[in-house]
Amino acid sequence: MQASKVEFIMPDYIKEYKEQYQSLVSNKGLDLNKFEDWKYNKLNFIKKNKFIISDISDLKNTSGQNIPKEKIDELLLADSYNIVFISGKFYFLDKLDKDNIDNKVYLNSINDYLNNNNYFTEESNSVDNYFEALNNANFSDGYCIVVKENIILNKPINIIFVNSETDTNIISNLKNYIIFENNAKAKVLVNYLELDSNLNNKYFLNNNTKICLAEKAELLLYKTQNQSDASYNVSYFNINQSKNSNFKFYNFVYGSLFSKDTIRVNLNGEQAFCGLYGIISAKDKQYLDVNTRVHHNIKNCSSFENYKGLADDKSIAVFNGSIVVKEGASNTDARMSNKNLLLSDNANIYTKPELKIYNDDVKCSHGTTIGSLDPSALFYLQSRGLSYENARKMLVDAFLGEIVNLDSDLSAEAKDYILSNLKN
Amino acid sequence: MSMLEIKNLHAGVESKDILKGVDLNINANEVHVIMGPNGTGKSSLSNILAGKDGYNVTDGEVSFEGKNLLELAADERALLGLYLSFQYPVEIPGVSNINFFKSIVNAHRKAKGQDEIDAMPFLKEIRQKATELNIDEQLLYRSVNEGFSGGEKKRNEILQMLLLEPKLAILDEIDSGLDIDALKIISEGVNSLRGKTSFLIITHYKRLLEYIKPDFIHVLANGKIVKSGGMELADELEAKGYSWLESA
Numbered sequence: 001m002q003a004s005k006v007e008f009i010m011p012d013y014i015k016e017y018k019e020q021y022q023s024l025v026s027n028k029g030l031d032l033n034k035f036e037d038w039k040y041n042k043l044n045f046i047k048k049n050k051f052i053i054s055d056i057s058d059l060k061n062t063s064g065q066n067i068p069k070e071k072i073d074e075l076l077l078a079d080s081y082n083i084v085f086i087s088g089k090f091y092f093l094d095k096l097d098k099d100n101i102d103n104k105v106y107l108n109s110i111n112d113y114l115n116n117n118n119y120f121t122e123e124s125n126s127v128d129n130y131f132e133a134l135n136n137a138n139f140s141d142g143y144c145i146v147v148k149e150n151i152i153l154n155k156p157i158n159i160i161f162v163n164s165e166t167d168t169n170i171i172s173n174l175k176n177y178i179i180f181e182n183n184a185k186a187k188v189l190v191n192y193l194e195l196d197s198n199l200n201n202k203y204f205l206n207n208n209t210k211i212c213l214a215e216k217a218e219l220l221l222y223k224t225q226n227q228s229d230a231s232y233n234v235s236y237f238n239i240n241q242s243k244n245s246n247f248k249f250y251n252f253v254y255g256s257l258f259s260k261d262t263i264r265v266n267l268n269g270e271q272a273f274c275g276l277y278g279i280i281s282a283k284d285k286q287y288l289d290v291n292t293r294v295h296h297n298i299k300n301c302s303s304f305e306n307y308k309g310l311a312d313d314k315s316i317a318v319f320n321g322s323i324v325v326k327e328g329a330s331n332t333d334a335r336m337s338n339k340n341l342l343l344s345d346n347a348n349i350y351t352k353p354e355l356k357i358y359n360d361d362v363k364c365s366h367g368t369t370i371g372s373l374d375p376s377a378l379f380y381l382q383s384r385g386l387s388y389e390n391a392r393k394m395l396v397d398a399f400l401g402e403i404v405n406l407d408s409d410l411s412a413e414a415k416d417y418i419l420s421n422l423k424n
Numbered sequence: 425m426s427m428l429e430i431k432n433l434h435a436g437v438e439s440k441d442i443l444k445g446v447d448l449n450i451n452a453n454e455v456h457v458i459m460g461p462n463g464t465g466k467s468s469l470s471n472i473l474a475g476k477d478g479y480n481v482t483d484g485e486v487s488f489e490g491k492n493l494l495e496l497a498a499d500e501r502a503l504l505g506l507y508l509s510f511q512y513p514v515e516i517p518g519v520s521n522i523n524f525f526k527s528i529v530n531a532h533r534k535a536k537g538q539d540e541i542d543a544m545p546f547l548k549e550i551r552q553k554a555t556e557l558n559i560d561e562q563l564l565y566r567s568v569n570e571g572f573s574g575g576e577k578k579r580n581e582i583l584q585m586l587l588l589e590p591k592l593a594i595l596d597e598i599d600s601g602l603d604i605d606a607l608k609i610i611s612e613g614v615n616s617l618r619g620k621t622s623f624l625i626i627t628h629y630k631r632l633l634e635y636i637k638p639d640f641i642h643v644l645a646n647g648k649i650v651k652s653g654g655m656e657l658a659d660e661l662e663a664k665g666y667s668w669l670e671s672a
Contacts, residue, residue: 375477380514383474384528384584385502385535394527398518398567 013118021137025130035129037262037291037320043130045232045258051171051204053138054088067164071195077417080158080189081107083143087164088172088205090141096155105153105186106146110175113144129262131234135208139175142207146177147184147217156187156414162195163203163231176209180217180245187220187410191421192227192255204232211237213245215269220248220409224421227255229284235261243269250403251278251307253288254422260289267294267301276305277403282315282347289318294334296325296362302333308403309340310396311347322354325362332362340370341399343392425490426451427622428473428592433484435472442468444647445484450592455623457633459658460644461666466626467511469644470594473624474508475501488592503535505591509581509598511626516568521580524568525550529587553586558609574601582613589617594624599632611635630658645670 067086076082081101082094090109095101106113127133143159161174178188192205205227213219227233233256241247253259265274274294282288294303303323311317323334340349353366373395381391397404404419426449433446442465450456458466472479473486475498486493488504496504516524530540554564557579569577578598585593595614599607614623614636625638633641633655641658643651643666650669651657 374514376514377516379476379498380510380516382498383476383502383508383510384524385499385531385588386528387499387531388497390527390531391499394519394524395516398516401518 011115014114018137018139021127021133024127024133025137038129041260041289049169049202049204051169054140054167054170054172066166067195075160075162075191075193075195077156077158077189077414079411079413080156081105082158082160083107084160084162085141085143085174086162087167087170087203088141088161088174090143099155104148104151105157106144106148107157108144110139110142110144110177113146113177128236128264131206132208132236134171135173135175135206135236137173138171139173139208141172142174142176142209144177144179145186145188146179147181147186149181149214150183151181151185153184153186156189156410158189158417159191161190161192161205163199163201163227165195165199165201168202171204171206173206174208176207178209178211178219178221180213180219182214183216184214185218187222187414189222189224189414189418191418192223192225192233193421194226194228199228200230201228202230202232205234207233207235209235209237211239211247213239213241213247213272215242216244217242218246220250222250222252222410222418224252224418225255225259225261226252226422229255229257229286231256233259235259237261237263239263239265239274241265241267241269241272241274244271245269246273248275248408249277250408251276251290252418252422253278253280253290256286256288258287261291263290263292265292265294265303266297267303268297270298270300272298272301274303276303276307278307279400279403280307280309280317280319281400282310282317283312284315285313286315287318288315289320291318291320293322293324296323296329296332296334298326299328299330299332301329303335305336305338306403307338308400309338309349309351310343310400311340311349312343314344314346316348316350318350319368320350320352320354321366322356323364323366325355325357325359325364327358329359330361332359332364334362334364336366338366338368339399340368341396342370342372343396427489428493428624429485429487430473431485433469433472433486434482435468435479435484436482437468437479441482442479442647443472446644446647446649448642448649450622450624452591453619453622454640455618455625455636455638456640456642457625457627457638457658458642458644458649459627459661461670464644465647466644467596470508470596470624470626473501473594474498474506499531502588502590503532507585507588507590507593509578509585509593509595511596511600513569513572513577513581515570515572517570519568520565521568522547522550522564525564525584525587528584532588550583550587553583556609557583557586557613558606559583575603575606578602578610579606579613582610586613586617590621592622592624593617594626596626597628598625599627599629607632608635630662633658643669 084091280288309317319338321336325332338351349370351368378391428450430448433443435443559579642649
């Protein structure tokens with residue numbers, strides 16, 4: 001394993017691409033709150049915090065130079081392809097050379113990819129929200145994964161984002177691509193962590209991730225978000241699925257003072273399936289928000305969604321989930337469930353399921369609940385000798401178990417790794 | 425000094441008085457039975473002893489091995505050796521019975537300064553006790569009490585009691601809804617702890633007392649113990665009912 005030092009020269013077309021958006025986000029450009037999905041977010045912290053935008057030209061100045069190698073090694077998942085970003089900058093890639101992975105997968109910093117591939121030409125310049133425009137205008141790095149046709153990757157790709165103690169008050173705009181060609185199958189873990197759980201760094205990651213799954217491609221994606229409680233994380237996912245593709249996304253949102261995930265899935269080919277599962281676990285003064293929308297654009301697709309929310313102390317947990325069934329998307333099977341536990345009288349939970357159905361002959365369901373821990377169950381456990389704290393933990397773990405214990409193709413080591421990344 | 429001493433206990437819920445001066449002493453290894461009409465505070469007494477929230481104790485004292493029980497949280501009482509078998513055992517979805525047993529046994533071991541129990545011998549012990557209680561092994565791996573029949577729930581309560589070997593076990597209507605075979609099995613479980621554990625058994629039926637021969641029988645009526653005696657009292661109640669005591 002070695003730290004890679006990379007220098008990129010920004011191609012002209014990227015410069016032009018960014019310029020289109022720079023005017024949008026400059027002074028009189030986009031109103032932060034003008035977008036429907038953001039109108040309830042108080043975004044004054046953006047101005048108040050005076051974050052500095054991390055620029056591509058900083059890349060030479062490789063972050064993480066002062067971080068001992070052992071610290072980084074501790075974060076890695078054994079027997080996987082690890083990519084590490086420090087303070088939003090590509091730091092290192094461990095491709096396990098013996099696996100001859102280059103024939104199967106392209107795995108690198110997005111900058112390397114964009115130097116060789118013009119990816120933006122097909123894009124329109126309309127944006128879904130302010131942060132997407134901000135990302136387009138300023139992105140400085142990110143990861144890129146291309147799994148080639150007919151390749152089945154058994155070892156997971158493990159992406160780690162950490163922040164150097166010395167890099168505070170910066171916004172890093174990350175652009176990420178996950179592209180699966182026909183019949184490609186792989187597991188991707190994305191972890192937002194800290195080098196040290198005591199760190200309380202203030203920084204902002206603005207992520208924009210595009211996922212394209214070609215025919216019969218299968219992606220199992222895990223995201224564990226457990227950054228410092230002073231950090232900010234905005235993540236935008238745009239997923240396009242072709243015929244017979246299968247996408248499962250487990251999203252564990254635990255960290256950050258402010259976190260908002262926007263997940264947009266487009267089922268564009270028949271028999272495509274997407275499963276969105278997740279936990280939103282808010283405490284202290286956290287604001288954690290997940291906003292999903294699944295578009296059934298064609299007939300015979302199915303989607304399943306199950307999010308669980310917790311809010312303790314003075315925190316706020318938000319779930320907005322919508323299913324949009326386009327005209328002609330017959331035989332759609334779409335299900336959504338969001339159950340929440342309010343753990344404190346001062347916490348808030350907002351949940352809003354939405355169905356927009358423009359076709360007959362569909363099966364759609366949604367259900368949301370907000371409850372608190374059952375006092376009789378707590379008493380039962382305590383009467384057996386369990387402390388209040390342990391009884392509460394047992395009930396909360398049981399509530400989350402449905403998501404945490406879901407069977408998957410992941411190895412026991414990878415599962416343990418994910419769970420250990422969720423601990424404080 | 426008795427193991428459990430209840431002196432002049434007055435308690436209620438909100439503005440309603442339920443217990444109006446209960447006195448009761450239980451010594452080590454004694455088996456006491458409380459009988460009485462519905463709604464006289466038998467279950468309230470057991471809940472108050474176990475430390476359930478929602479009751480106001482307005483007067484009186486309860487000590488357990490010399491400690492003021494009313495000052496302790498439910499889990500602290502349990503760790504001192506008090507066990508309540510619930511009239512309506514609570515379902516805990518998502519927590520497997522076997523993991524629950526392990527957690528509670530380890531909580532007790534920790535309180536005694538012992539290491540966590542070894543998984544394999546413990547599993548063997550549970551299986552053996554479950555077999556004795558005629559509990560289907562499948563139930564061990566299901567969520568605690570979830571979807572159990574009434575009888576299965578009661579046997580699951582007795583199984584926990586056998587694992588914890590409490591100093592004092594309060595059995596709240598352990599016999600209600602049981603068929604005769606289940607009643608026998610549960611009684612055998614209770615009897616296997618005699619000599620180690622004291623019992624406070626709440627029941628409506630004399631039938632249970634034929635299997636578990638108590639040392640004392642008390643009648644709780646109108647929030648007080650109005651009569652105490654031996655097995656002969658059960659016969660008298662069977663013949664005459666409670667009304668002669670309530671009016672007394």
